[in-house]
Amino acid sequence: MSKKTRVTIKTVAADAGVSVSAVSKVLRNAYGVSESLRENVQASIAKLGYRPNTAARAMRGKTYTIGVLVSDLANPFVPDLIYGIREAAEGAGYRIMIGVGRADRANELDLANSMLDQQMDGLVLIGPHMSADEIMRFGVQMPTTCVAYHADEATSFDTINADDVRGARLAVDHLIAAGHQRISMVTLDQFKSPENHVYYHREQGYRASMSAAGLDQYIDVHHLSDPIRRTNDWAHKYLQSSDLPTAVFCWSDLDAIQLMSAARQIGKDLPQELSIVGFDNSSVGELLQLGLTSVSQSALDLGNVAAETLVSRINGRTSAVHTLLKTELVARTSVMTMTPS
Amino acid sequence: MSKKTRVTIKTVAADAGVSVSAVSKVLRNAYGVSESLRENVQASIAKLGYRPNTAARAMRGKTYTIGVLVSDLANPFVPDLIYGIREAAEGAGYRIMIGVGRADRANELDLANSMLDQQMDGLVLIGPHMSADEIMRFGVQMPTTCVAYHADEATSFDTINADDVRGARLAVDHLIAAGHQRISMVTLDQFKSPENHVYYHREQGYRASMSAAGLDQYIDVHHLSDPIRRTNDWAHKYLQSSDLPTAVFCWSDLDAIQLMSAARQIGKDLPQELSIVGFDNSSVGELLQLGLTSVSQSALDLGNVAAETLVSRINGRTSAVHTLLKTELVARTSVMTMTPS
DNA sequence: CGTTCTACGTGTATCGTTATACAGATTGTT
DNA sequence: AACAATCTGTATAACGATACACGTAGAACG
Structure with missing residues (x-):
């Protein structure tokens, strides 16, 4: 577990011969860095293989991480949903982290709290077993979107469902x-x-x-x-x-x-x-x-929309959104047409 | 996102009328607190519903979080495995956090790195697509255990497989x-x-x-x-x-x-x-x-053993362990006995 | 030519927690 | 009674990043 070699923002700053603040600015694409400095710093980052420490980031800024809370992994519908969420989340610059619950209220509550503790930027709940009130309380503390959970009247969180x-x-x-x-x-x-x-x-x-x-x-x-x-x-x-x-x-x-x-x-x-x-x-x-x-x-669509909705809330939206996605009948051979008798 | 109400260790200290250090000691079960102070602090914690901030913890101590890296969620074998891992991890006081990969090397590498960035205490890789060398490099940086991945000769990480x-x-x-x-x-x-x-x-x-x-x-x-x-x-x-x-x-x-x-x-x-x-x-x-x-x-067993192995490594073991679990034939009706001709 | 802008960098406080050093109070020993 | 040992609690420096307030230099302006 040799931690001695961990590359931090300080290492990068020293290598590039600039201040820590300058490196931070480059990392965040913040205003106030010249093109040459940016390139210089980026070269050092690449050279040293530096990766910002998410935990440290979490204390002041954002983690760029979205938590996904799943209660029933065994349902084959869930993986597709997750792939959909990930797709849209990554597109917006977020990574996802999945927590698996036990399909009971207390456990889910605990997990969601633990995601709060980890300073995740937002939360997607898939078919949660909590009450709308409980989720409301979460929604006040961090951006929250539910999939496969109907709560049209909820104000502090969003819902995305198939119709x-x-x-x-x-x-x-x-x-x-x-x-x-x-x-x-x-x-x-x-x-x-x-x-x-x-x-x-x-x-x-x-x-x-x-x-x-x-x-x-x-x-x-x-x-x-x-x-x-x-x-x-x-x-x-x-x-x-x-x-x-x-x-x-x-x-x-x-x-x-x-x-x-x-x-x-x-x-x-x-x-x-x-x-x-x-x-x-x-x-x-x-x-x-x-x-x-x-x-x-479409699980993929549901996931996509959920992630997009969450990101928009992370970016400041405060009014709730409740979306119903279109469903469609796929007719195959398991239905027999009755001849009128 | 009203952060104003977030309860921190400071809030608890103020409420209990003691120093921040005292609260931290109680949290960590550290030496040097009287029974009365401990009770006092614990009462405040319960009253305020305080939960330590994992991100902040990560900067100095451990996160009590194990990362699980999955590349193929669609395989029905994986959920059971995850349940097994969770069971044993929770028993040892750890929570798990799942990252989903795309079954390609680069993506998995990235995800594993991101788990490193989040200061997780250990890593379980399920059927990774990385080379043993790449995983070896990880193993040096953090406790790592692989499931469904054979690498008997690996020294810096453990493997758990069915035989x-x-x-x-x-x-x-x-x-x-x-x-x-x-x-x-x-x-x-x-x-x-x-x-x-x-x-x-x-x-x-x-x-x-x-x-x-x-x-x-x-x-x-x-x-x-x-x-x-x-x-x-x-x-x-x-x-x-x-x-x-x-x-x-x-x-x-x-x-x-x-x-x-x-x-x-x-x-x-x-x-x-x-x-x-x-x-x-x-x-x-x-x-x-x-x-x-x-x-x-047994996916559950595999998961259990994997988590236990990882925890033992987190607790200091440095030599590698490579375990093979017993397999068993479950005979049903899909095999026809040939009559000798 | 002095003043005001603007662009670019730096210094530093801060986030919530842990861990170490240390101060004060209490008890024990001779 | 003096001194050491122990016990309890506090003050404070990290951890790695961010964000704000500045300082500086050169350009633009009247």
């Missing part, structure tokens, strides 16, 4: 247009402040479309508790039941894929016996070539 | 025991310094087992270039060829799953027409209920 209601309506309307009436929905358990969660909004969309088509009597929502592990067991049981609907709309591809797998496994003929639509149009879905019809929300 | 050679042998021997002879392997393109990559070691295992069984004539390795996107196309083409082997060993579940999907899609009868074994025993594989036989390397 989940409309996305769900696209999915359900697609099924209705294909002649389905008995359409069920699979979604997650909503323990607390459901209105913030994306799946709540998707359920609203489902209900709206069903009602609009006069299918209230067929509204049937299944709430799963464990997002990952339980779906398979549930699917097997569910598929055995005697009064299956003709179509199922799943809040996420992850569940839709498991439902499809389970159906195939017990010998169901898809999509003849059951039509399925997912949400996310995730890359895993495509990878598996299952032909899953899904609602596409 | 890839033995794991591959388990897989291939399993196929041989089931009566297969024409066994092919699917792996990745090895552009540079292959001996560091896990898939190179798995290929060595494959070759060793084939040779040991006198099946040299059937050795047949397919190198794919793009880990994610191309596999599907390749699989479709491959499955049409006239002289398919009876079994395929895939370097990773990700490819095995795609191969299975493609085979099903074109109507192949599995496992009768083709036996498939993967590697990783990834959760996605289980999720899809494909019955994929796979070699299990």
